[in-house]
Amino acid sequence: MSSAPPNPRRWWTLVVLTLPVLIISMDATVLGFAVPSLSASLAPSSSQLLWIIDIYAFVLAGLLITMGALGDRIGRRRLLMLGAAGFSIASVLAAFSTSPGMLIAARAMLGVAGATLMPSTLSLIRNVFSDARERQTAIAIWASAFSFGSALGPIVGGFLLEHYWWGSVFLVGVPVTAALLLVAPRLVPESRDPSPGAFDVTSAALSLVAMIVTVYAVKMFAEHGLSATVFVAAIGGATAATSFVRRQRRLADPMVDVSLFSVAKFRMAVSGNMIAAFGFAGSLFFVTQYLQLVVGMSPLRAGLQLLPAAGASITFTLLAPVAARRFGAFAVTAAGLTLGSIGFAMLTQVTAEGSVALTTAAVMILNAGLGASMTVAIDGILSAIPPERAGAGASVSETAIELGVALGTAVLGSVAAAVYRRGLVDVDGVPSEAIDVSRDTLGAALGAAERLGREPGDALRDAASSAFVDGFHAAALVATIAIGAVAVWAFRTRFQRQPIVESADVVSMDAR
Known part of the structure; x- marks a missing residue:
């Protein structure tokens, strides 16, 4: 353990450092709920819609390592505040976008700003909390803020979507970034690498x-x-x-110590982080559309329906460090990923007629498991990094998360879109032009059905909903297999006794 006295305001600092997590999780959640109204207003193609969702995570993931290293050099609090200001500006541009291309560009700007926020928060936690047990608890609270934001986003976003235009959901984070800019200078201590090398x-x-x-x-x-x-x-x-x-x-002073990846347990921690984020993002992308477009819920009603899932995620996230100390971190990772795989397997059984109870239970199970596994994986990664390199180390964790988010929507979304397009064939009484339009997205199909009128419209709506559910099933099956495979890997890694690092100053993910 470090001999330095603990920061007396460290828990207040943690409160401030959860604000960026709330921003990003709310932003991701409300966008998912805004997809139907956004599609109706801007009429993006299926490819443009995926880019609107994906480009943020792509840019963010690409810049995380760079921004983590930059924060080590110029100061992590300074970088955090610059990112908060940039995020506010980009959010306003996204809110008032007038075309799919403009919205894609604004989302890319959000990615640049977001890349400064997440590594800064984790690296500051790594430096403020020198005690390993306190750090585990702090990371659990940090991760639970993600679940809380995911729960709050649909409720706030649902209210906004029912009373205002779709762009209003992008303004949700602006008051949070404003609060961050006000309180961070007072409560968050500045930290940087005392002997940084030149920025490469x-x-x-x-x-x-x-x-x-x-x-x-x-x-x-x-x-x-x-x-x-x-x-x-x-x-x-x-x-x-x-x-x-x-x-x-x-390099004598590299951005990332790639030698860490030669250690099996570090690779497992990074992979567990990534696959958990993969599952979170993929489930959110499909479930929100399923509840609104297939079941017919309003955005607010769909958000409330998923509230128990967020509660399960928060609960298991906070309990994960306790369970890891009792059973071992990799046992918790394996168990959590197994629950995630089971939850996705349950989603392969939903129907176009509406399986609300089954969907809610499935998302509760997968959120609980993935939240627990992500928490212990993050701590395992940070424990392997010296405090002075915390920015670069946190960027490894965040890169894994954002790569998982990007792949969750890109891969699972593309699989589902391909199955949907193949499944939406000619429908009796529906013009071929309407079918062609409907193959873009389910939102486009419902709009075409509305224009067609009663009988042909009902036929198109039923066919499109059935094709969407088939795509949902295919994507859920892919996620079930992928997460299950990593769960087996985590279980096998549990029996490898060597620690991630040989150091008395950190507590590594043990092998119990």
Whole structure:
């Protein structure tokens, strides 16, 4: 343990550091609920809709390593405040977007700003809480704020969507960023690496290219299959990633200590973080649309319906550190991911007629499990990083989370979209032009059904809802298998006795 006296205001500092988590989780949640009204207003294509959702996570994931290293050098609190100001400006631009292209650009700007927020909060927690047990509790509270924001977002967003235009949901975070800018200078201590090396622009560019191009290749492959574009993007991403890793090994002061990835338990912690975020994002993308467009709930009603799931996530997130100390971190990770896999398996059984109770129970189970596994994985990653490199270390955790979010919507969304398009064939009494329009999104299909009138409209609505549910089933099955596989990996890792790091100053994820 560190011999330095604890910060007397550390718990108030933690309260301030949860505000960016609330911003980002609320922003992600309300966007999911705004998809139907956004689609009706801006009429994006299915590809544009996925980019509206994905581009934020793509840019954020690509810049996290760079911003984490930058925060170590210029000051983590300073970077946090710059990000909060930028997030406010980008939110206003997103709220008043007049075209899909403008909204995509605004979401990209939000990604740039968001990349400064998340590593700053985790790195500050790593430095403020030197005691390992207190840090575990602080991370659990930090993670539960994500669940609380996810629960609050639909309720606030649902109210706004019922009374105002879709763009109002992007303004939800502006009061939070304003509060952050006011209180952070008073309650959050500044911290930085006391002996930082020179900022490596080449490494920053390589990490950005590797992340964005690789995720783009995965997205295009899932949506369109193998093509020359996918092949070139995959090669480009792999080349940039390889160059980045080789450069980090040569540098005396690298952005990321890639040698940590040679340790099985560190790899498992990062992978567990990523697959949990994958499940969270994927389930939110589908369940919100299912409840609104298939079941017919209003945004506010759908948000309230998912409130028990958020409560389960918060509860299990807060209990995870206690369980990890009793049973071992990897036992908790394995159990949590198993619950996540079970929850997705339950989602493969929902029907187009409306399975509200089953959907609610499934999301409760998967949220509880994924929340617990993510909490202990984050602590495992931060425990392996010296406090002076906390920004770079936190960026590894956040990169895993945001890559998981990007892949959750890109891969699962693309799988579902492909099944939906193939399943929506000719419908008796419905013009081929209406079918062509309907193949873009379920929202477009419901709009076409409304214009057609009674009998043909009802037929198109039923066919489109059935095709959407088939796509939902396919995506849920992919998630079930992927999360289940990582759960098995976590269970096997539990029996590997070596710690992540050999240090008396940190508590690593143990092997019990």
